[in-house]
Amino acid sequence: MNWEIVIGLETHAQLSTSSKIFSGAATAFGAAPNTQACAVDIALPGVLPVLNRGAVERAIRFGLAVGARINPVSVFARKNYFYPDLPKGYQISQYELPVVEGGSLAIVVGDAPKTVRLTRAHLEEDAGKSLHEDFHGMSGIDLNRAGTPLLEIVTEPDMRSAAEAVAYARTLHALVTWIGICDGNMQEGSFRCDANVSVRPAGSDRLGTRCEIKNLNSFRFLERAIEFEARRQIEIIEDGGTIRQETRLYDPDRDETRSMRSKEEAHDYRYFPDPDLLPLAVSDEWIARVRGEMPELPQAKRERFVAQYALTPYDATALTASRETADYFEAAAGGADPRVAKQVANWITVNLTARLNEAGIDISASRIAPGQLRGLVDRIADGTISGKIAKDVFDAIWAGEGSADEVIEKRGLRQVSDAGAIEKIVDEVIAANAQQVADYRAGKEKAFNSLVGQVMKASKGRANPQQVNEILRRRLVS
């Protein structure tokens, strides 16, 4: 039988506010345990939560970016359960009325475009961390992460393969970093996914029983976990078994998912509206203001790059992989004609990207500023240097030797386009290579290339190659 895999994702994106969602404590990663937990985070008696407007604003930004509805009123609820890293004994989250509802995300799987519908996105606080090592049989609690703002983004069960789920997750990751609401750092847990996976006979329109795989913090784990889980479910059903609804954990070392708790063991969270917080009201004015401050989104920017700079869709996609790359391109290509823009695009996607990868740094930390790259491309375009020499100039700029003009000047790399000067070199090369001249005249085209090489060498690579060709042919004919 053919099986169809059905996947829905719940993603926790940590919002990039400098303080927590309900307290003034800092959210920076990596501080010594419990140094970023204030009275509210520790849940001392009598303290109260106060909502961070910055977190709400980021949720609004997300909602606008995915074409969702921003609810004018949403409600914070308490999700009650006991755990040592949950100081209040409840998590403040949005339950019945989330701040963002609906919307969708366009993804590309291979070459095929697809739309994934979003159910909702809601604000909530993160829990702390239990540490089970180094405490001699006891556990330590670090509450630095407690109260960190999260946006939980929930999809409809619209994905049909691990590849689609990964494409969605990557697109979402690019979007949340693009609009500046999340730093996207997956190692630090700023972006993590739960996958709801079920299988059904191909063609069926009834959903199978799902299992939820928790806390997948890399795209590779997401892909592997879904693949394993789908295989596991199909095998059970084909062996005549039934799927039990449960929560599972992915073990990357053994590349398998393991049961964590069944539906029967699931907590009754006893959600109810948090009486310490008023309903969250988002006015039209607030939404309008956030809309006015929204950056151009990847899709729109891609389309504009194609229209404005005559880039290919391929280049436009590569240049909009991140907002920093796109900003770099625009800073370098500003006001350029399509020919120059195309060159700028090539230098970024090929040479600069390779260099950045080698150095392991981000484009925002590039050692060649956008203006410097443009200076280089301009000197190629106006014939000051050849494309070949340009690579050396690029290296020199990277090494900190200054602008393209400075490097060209200092190293004397200016292309020789003076016909008289080239003719003089050509004549010297013809005089010194009688055998190859004879070979050429006897019809051996290879000999011509050798003569060109001699001329270029004699000019230290600076002669304009096109002129060298013309003059050499003319001289050899006469």
Place this chain on the structure above:
Amino acid sequence: MLNLTVKQLAAGLAARQFSSAELTSFFLSRIKAMQPALNAFITVDEEASLAAAREADRRLAGGQGGPLTGVPIAHKDIFCTRGWLTTCGSKILSNFVAPYDAHVIERFRDAGTVILGKTNMDEFAMGSSNETSFYGPVRNPWNRETVPGGSSGGSAAAVAARLAPAATATDTGGSIRQPAALTGICGLKPTYGLVSRYGMIAFASSLDQGGPMARTAEDLALLLGAMAGFDARDSTSLERPAEDYTRELARPLAGLRIGLPKEFFAAGTDPDVARAVDAAIAEYRRLGCETVEVSLPNMKLSVPVYYVLAPAEASSNLARFDGVRYGWRAPEYADLADMYAKTRAQGFGAEVKRRILIGTYVLSHGYYDAYYIKAQRLRRLIAQDFVAAFRKCDVIMGPTSPSTAFRIGEKAADPVQMYLSDIFTIAVNLAGLPGMSIPCGFDGSGLPVGLQLIGNYFSEARMLNVAHQYQQATDWHARVPPGI
């Protein structure tokens, strides 16, 4: 000094008739002497109090005193007080020294008042008799075999016995008004949101409100001025301009319309209480007030509604007391679940556990709609009854409590009987309205009776005027318990 009001004490301090240190020593020695008999305090720290008094004296000497500088005040042990043990009447917080001040404490410290001590209370403010305190019951100064009411029984007894000229308290379902009535003093529960809940240990967040206890309405006005005010740390705190709550005290009452809800005067109220309340209303008529009958048809639902909503919120609010980060932890346990179970089973008293169980139940899957949602709907109906009533009157009056102080142990075994002692006060919390209790007479055995005033939202200044004018014409509030 014994019978001087806050206002008179402040005047005496300003005129240098006595120092704050003298005043504070006077009350500290009274507290010490009466503690075995009344058990009104959980914590007293004479050194800290006297140091604060001396500091207040320096401020007064330097001419930097405010209207309350140097006045000693007792605080209910529900308010976190920096450097002071803050137990909320519970074993589970028996070792908790607060590292910060509640907003109310901060305000009183800023005003230059001196902390006399932390008063006894029902555990987590759950009780109407002060018998649920881990630190033992408080006794009523009028008759030590009877309860002082609750949950602010320690504050009420302290003010009634002249161990403190005034005290802070909190009111979730009547915990300021009912003990004020049972001990013959004045208590005010402000409009919800007027006094910040920051640092006030939560029982039922949507109902809890701090307020003052004192012997006169005028003192309440002074104290409320110090307590009330916007606090950004409490999202339910209301941003309103500061008010002088004494500004209307002298206003004549002619033309005031007093609403008398027929539900407050039905059978079930102790005849002595009814008689005293009727007499008080007659006095108001003499002062030129009109009375109109109003109806609060849904008030009869207030006790069941309250005992769904308050425990629901409490079950969640008290989840943080888990023995993990602070507070008392069971000495022996097998694993994490056992640590939680033993800590909470041994750390909480029976009434608190009863309410946590009720609250957990009503929020559970499958019961939530039938209990919690329904109770919220009824809560709105109860509030609407008051809105309708206030179209016909300026203030509502009736008894604060259906009976006078009952004997210690009398209702302890019957929670429903105990809950019914708040039948006249609970609706006010559900509606978020201001309510007040002032002394209006005595029953046949010499126990005080309280008159309840309920005002419209933010009408505290007017209510205080209504109470003050009555106290200009009567002296019930000035009576002293026997042997004090």
